[in-house]
Amino acid sequence: MTDLFTLEAEVRTDLGKGASRRLRHANKVPAILYGEEKEPVSLTLAHNKVVRAQQEEAFYTQVLTLVIGGEKVECVVKDMQRHPFKPQVMHLDFLRVDASHPIHSNVPVHFVNEEAATKKGGTIAHHIAEIAVTCLPGNLPEFIEVDVADIEVGQTLHLSDVKFPEGVTSDELAKGESHDQAVVTLNAPKGGSDEASEEAAAE
Structure with missing residues (x-):
């Protein structure tokens, strides 16, 4: 601190x-x-x-x-x-807060390696800026990193694809698979197929 x-x-x-x-x-x-x-x-x-x-x-x-x-x-x-x-x-x-009692908090998302992703010919679309999490106060992260280096054109990463720090869980995922929010999409170039982006937007 x-x-x-x-x-x-x-x-x-x-x-x-x-x-x-x-x-x-x-x-x-x-x-x-x-x-x-x-x-x-x-x-x-x-x-x-x-x-x-x-x-x-x-x-x-x-x-x-x-x-x-x-x-x-x-x-x-x-x-x-x-x-x-x-x-x-x-x-x-x-x-x-009490060190022994879990807390709920919204933690910002930091996207990394976007340049590597866009070199594949698409454009990045962020669907969320923060993630609701539960953890002990001592485990509360300053941010959650989402690496998009390996994302493919037309692919959407969801909460279930995010690597959470040890001791940190997603409040949405705890509600079930239907709450597996879209996090980021590598959209196809304009004029190409954009189905993944449309699906993510629908979610």
Whole structure:
């Protein structure tokens, strides 16, 4: 865990819309921490620290550490509200995690070796950008890599073709074969057969 994902937080007792507005004017971000059958705790964090941290893709998927009154609490981001047009974080929801309890999270997909795939004459079409997974907090990956080097023109890779890290399982695959989502297709060149892409789109 890097210092970037360790954030100082203060407990707040002044609640309500007016209080939240005052906090934002003071460059603070209102937040709430809940989960693990404990009482929710209302917090504030420094806006500049949050903005810096959330620029990293891993901020949304990795276990973070909140330091509250000297106590370290491990958690994940469950929701973030942004200002509709200003570069401002309006509110954060954090969910406590326990090292021994599995968690559900959406992990981004990184596609690799696309250049090798497209040299075969087709074009790559991504069908998903993230995958819902279940794992222990310590096994939560920053991203899931999908290697398309061996994909053939007209072929579609599905969730069942993805190599998941040890201890990580797909929430969709756990529901059965009918939930084996299309992940990526190497479409045939324009004018050629595009049946695989159409099938993937139908899914």
